[in-house]
Structure formats: C-alpha cells, structure tokens
Amino acid sequence: METRAHHVLIGFFTVLVVGAALLFALWLGKADADKQFQTYDIVFQEAVSGLSKGSTVEFNGIKIGDVSSLRLDPQDPRRVIARVRVDSAAPVRTDTQARLVPAGITGMSIIRLSSGENMASPPLAAASGDEVPVIIATPSPLTKLLADGEDVVLNVNELLIQARELFSADNVDSIGRTLRNLEQATGTIAAEREEISLALRELARASGQANAALVEATKLVGAANRLVDVHGAQTLKSAQQSMAAFERAMLTVDALVSDNRGALDSGVRGVAELGPALAELRDTLASLRAITRQLENRPTDYLLGLEPVKEFTP
Known part of the structure; x- marks a missing residue:
C-alpha cells in the first residue's frame, strides 16, 4: 500500500x-507575441472577395503578418475594415500603401x-479617437475588373453576335465574288502587262519630247524678251524723237500759216501749193501714230513681223 501511495504522489x-510549465510557456509566448506584433486597421472601399480571417499580409512580397478579423464599417456598409497583426519591425509609415491582390489561381x-x-x-x-492606426487601401484594378465582369461579358457577347452577322452566308458569298472579280482583274492586268509597259514607255517618250519643246519655247520667249528689251526700247525712243520733231515742224507750219494768212487768202496758187504739203504732213502724223500704237500694244509681233491674229466672227 505504501509503495502505491508513493507512486500516486509522484505522478500527481x-x-x-x-x-x-505549460502555463508559463503559454504566458511567455503570449507576452512575446504581444511584444513583437503591431495591430492595424486597413479600410477597403471595395469588395474583399477571397479575403478571410487568417489571410496573409505581405510587405513587398514578404509575409509579415495575417488578418485577425473582418467587419463592415458601421458608419458606411460599403467599406470593409480588416484588422491585421503584423511584425512590429515592419517599416509601416504614414505613406505606406495597402492593396488587395489575388493569391495565384486559388481564388484566395x-x-x-x-x-x-x-x-x-x-x-x-x-x-x-482611433483604437489602432488606420491605412486606407488603394482600389485594386483587378477587383474593379472582376466587379465589372458582367458588363465585359455582355460586351463580348454583343461583339460575337455582330461578328456572326458580319460573316453570314450572304456576306461570305459577296466576299467570295469580290475576291473572284479581283482575281480576274489581276489576271487581265497580268495578260496585258506588255501593252501596259509599251504604253508607259510611249508616255515617257512623249513626256520627254514635251519637256524638250518646253525648253525650246522657254529659250524662244527669252530671246523675244531680250529683243523687245533692246531693239524695242531703241525703236520707241526713235519714234518718240520723230514725234517730237514732227510736232516742232507742225508748230513751224502753224506759225508760217499765221504769218502769211493775208498772202494765202489773196493767192490761189499759194493755197494750191500749201494744201498737198499739209495733207502729206497729216498722213505722216497718222503713220507715226499707228507705228507708236503697235509698238506699245504688240512690240514683239511688230519687231518680228508677225501679223495679229484675227478673230473669227460668224
């Protein structure tokens, strides 16, 4: 009996x-955990699909903590507050950004x-007024895309319907006829390529001849311009001098007539001799005026001896 009692006491x-020892280890572990971790509230203004309690919290790809709890914001149900516990050594600063990202293809x-x-x-x-520091999460482009996935699918369906209408039997037949006509046209062009090449060579030759004619015409116009500039100016100057001399002669004749008015009136012979002279002077004046008008209007034609083109009147 005594041996059995000793064993019970030893076991107890x-x-x-x-x-x-277990209680001390648990207390020590709790104290150490409370000392090494920091709590934050991350506010999401979007759906947090795939996020749950215990989800991983990473900092630049390194796990630093996990999600302790998820709840809706009592003031605004559209916002979700995720309380996270992260390593106190993590460099969480005032400009730290948070974002919800998918974890591979698992849906988490x-x-x-x-x-x-x-x-x-x-x-x-x-x-x-806040219990713990708060981080406002940045909206995730992928989450927004998934949220709008219904509209994307609807647009894709409409695009597929339009594509099916585009490639209907009638449109396929029309495209086939167009391709056949195009093939026939290209075949005709290929068969007539020698004639087309000949026509192009003739066109190039005609263009060369036209360019040569244009060069000759340019030279002729330049020569005519030089002729007009040199000889035309001299002719106009001579005509002006002739007109001035004729005007002086007419003034002398007018003075002579005025001075001999009495003798002319008394003698018929003097009138008969003076009349032809005046008529000749008038003809000369008319000819000089005609020459002057031609030089002013058409100096090139006058100097080159070209006749003016007469207009046809029906």
Missing part, C-alpha cells in the same frame, strides 16, 4: 509541474503593403 506532482486574396517614395516618413501612429 509530475502533472502539476508539467501543467505549470492577400493584403500587400508597399512603402512610399519618401524614406523619411514617420512611423504610422493611431489618430486621436
């Missing part, structure tokens, strides 16, 4: 020691934290 004492999601550009930003602290 052993159980007490092991239980005390994780929270990814990323640092801002300002490395001198202070550590994130809780604002007045």
Whole structure:
C-alpha cells in the first residue's frame, strides 16, 4: 500500500509541474507575441472577395503578418475594415500603401503593403479617437475588373453576335465574288502587262519630247524678251524723237500759216501749193501714230513681223 501511495504522489506532482510549465510557456509566448506584433486597421472601399480571417499580409512580397478579423464599417456598409497583426519591425509609415491582390489561381486574396517614395516618413501612429492606426487601401484594378465582369461579358457577347452577322452566308458569298472579280482583274492586268509597259514607255517618250519643246519655247520667249528689251526700247525712243520733231515742224507750219494768212487768202496758187504739203504732213502724223500704237500694244509681233491674229466672227 505504501509503495502505491508513493507512486500516486509522484505522478500527481509530475502533472502539476508539467501543467505549470505549460502555463508559463503559454504566458511567455503570449507576452512575446504581444511584444513583437503591431495591430492595424486597413479600410477597403471595395469588395474583399477571397479575403478571410487568417489571410496573409505581405510587405513587398514578404509575409509579415495575417488578418485577425473582418467587419463592415458601421458608419458606411460599403467599406470593409480588416484588422491585421503584423511584425512590429515592419517599416509601416504614414505613406505606406495597402492593396488587395489575388493569391495565384486559388481564388484566395492577400493584403500587400508597399512603402512610399519618401524614406523619411514617420512611423504610422493611431489618430486621436482611433483604437489602432488606420491605412486606407488603394482600389485594386483587378477587383474593379472582376466587379465589372458582367458588363465585359455582355460586351463580348454583343461583339460575337455582330461578328456572326458580319460573316453570314450572304456576306461570305459577296466576299467570295469580290475576291473572284479581283482575281480576274489581276489576271487581265497580268495578260496585258506588255501593252501596259509599251504604253508607259510611249508616255515617257512623249513626256520627254514635251519637256524638250518646253525648253525650246522657254529659250524662244527669252530671246523675244531680250529683243523687245533692246531693239524695242531703241525703236520707241526713235519714234518718240520723230514725234517730237514732227510736232516742232507742225508748230513751224502753224506759225508760217499765221504769218502769211493775208498772202494765202489773196493767192490761189499759194493755197494750191500749201494744201498737198499739209495733207502729206497729216498722213505722216497718222503713220507715226499707228507705228507708236503697235509698238506699245504688240512690240514683239511688230519687231518680228508677225501679223495679229484675227478673230473669227460668224
């Protein structure tokens, strides 16, 4: 009996020691966990599909914690608040950004934290009235795309319907006829390629001849312009001098007539001799005026001896 009682006491004492050790380990682990982790609230203004309690929290691809709880914002049900517990050594600052990203193809999601550009930003602290520091998450483009997936699918369906209408039997037949006509046209062009090449060579030859004629015409016009500039100016100057001399002669004749008015009136012979002279002077004046008008209007034709083109009047 005494041996059995000693064994019971030893076993009971052993159980007490092991239980005390376990309790001490749990307390030490809890204290160490509370000391090494920091709690944050991440606010999402979108659906958090695939996110659940225990989901991973990463910082630049490295796991630093997990999601402790998820709840809706009592003030705004459209917002979701995820409380996370992360390593206290993680550099969570005021410019740290949070985003919901999918974890592969499993349908699960994780929270990814990323640092801002300002490395001198202070550590994130809780604002007045908040229990823990708050991070406003950046909307995820993929989440928005999945949320709008119904509209995308509808647009794709409409596009497929339009494509099916485009490639209907009638349109396919029309496209086939068009291709056959195009093939016939290309075959005709290929058969007539020698004639087309000949026509192109003739066109090139005609263009060369036209260019040569244009060069000759340019030279002729230049020569005519030089002729007009040199000889025309001299002729006009001579005509002007002749007109001036004729005007002086007419003035002399007028003075002579005025001075001999009495003798002319008394003698018929003087009148008969003076009349032909005046008529000849008038003809000369008319000829000089005609020459002057031709030089002013058509100096090239006059100098080259060309006749004016007469207009046909029906």
